[in-house]
Amino acid sequence: MRRILEVLMLLSLAGCILQKPPAYQVSEIQVLFSDATERWDYFYGNPQTIQLSGQNVRLERVAPQAARSVPDALAANGQPVLREVAPPWPAPLRASRAGAAIVVRGQRAVRSAWVYDKGWSRLTPQDGQNLLTPDTPRLEGLSEAENAAVLQEVLARRGGKEVVLYQLAQPVLPALGLEPAPQNYRITAVEVQYGLESEGAIMGGNSSEVRVLRQGASSAYTDSAPQAFLATSASSFAQLWALATGNILPRPAAPEVNFSRYSIAAFFVGQKPTGGYGVRFVGATSSAGNWRITVELLQPAPGTILTQALTSPYLILELPGAASQVEFVDASGRLLGAATAR
Incomplete structure (x- = not known):
């Protein structure tokens, strides 16, 4: 009888031990458009409720249907992506045509750049010039589905204009203050230019x-x-x-x-x-x-x-x-x- 009571007591104490909250991951995309700076956050992992600036954010599984939705991502308060829109970031990079060449000016470090004009081409510096070679953008740090969502949104807004897409070397916005902290938080920053001036x-x-x-x-x-x-x-x-x-x-x-x-x-x-x-x-x-x-x-x-x-x-x-x-x-x-x- 005593042995049974000890086992029951141990089971009771085990139930009182604080359990760690389920883990989750965040993939954030910071997109600098000419008219706004947008932050898209995709959440992955187990459904749960987290906090952002004191506000509850429900992470749950739903069938992705809306724009910018990504398979396997959790919905945030019923939306496929947690999206924030702020005023445009000052002093963007600018690309222009100088004859057959393309010139990029600005103070921001860039990992890669692409131009869209009836199709995507990579902008590659060589011998003091920027060369264009056919290549679909593959943004570092993003899944294939996230990458596709970014490109779809960028082209949907172009209004027939040429597009220059820059992947920035560093994020421009600080990470979100999430509680509990995510197991993994990766940030990819891009800048979008519509139209190439001469x-x-x-x-x-x-x-x-x-x-x-x-x-x-x-x-x-x-x-x-x-x-x-x-x-x-x-x-x-x-x-x-x-x-x-x-x-x-x-x-x-x-x-x-x-x-x-x-x-x-x-x-x-x-x-x-x-x-x-x-x-x-x-x-x-x-x-x-x-x-x-x-x-x-x-x-x-x-x-x-x-x-x-x-x-x-x-x-x-x-x-x-x-x-x-x-x-x-x-x-x-x-x-x-x-x-x-x-």
């Missing part, structure tokens, strides 16, 4: 190129109407820079500009009620100091989950030479804003 069109016949100094969606400009600016001195540029970066802490230092050789043009879209809005530089031409700059105004796609906060997109460009006037227009030639030197 170097000739960007230069407008000048020997120096137009350069994007900064762009973003959180300026201190609060008017709802768009506004153009043209700065030709250090003092006027300082005021312009403060307007663009006034909501950023700590405020980034303004880049050095030689105003004997360059001018600064800026376009502020106006305050918007949510994220998802932006402005993209398309091309520019000049004649006798008068610049005509074409931009694309970006808007959130219907049904997109958006950051519920006021945003104020802007674009700052460095122009070669002494500019006296600048006009910002859209692709149809509609005037969006104009400014004279100050």
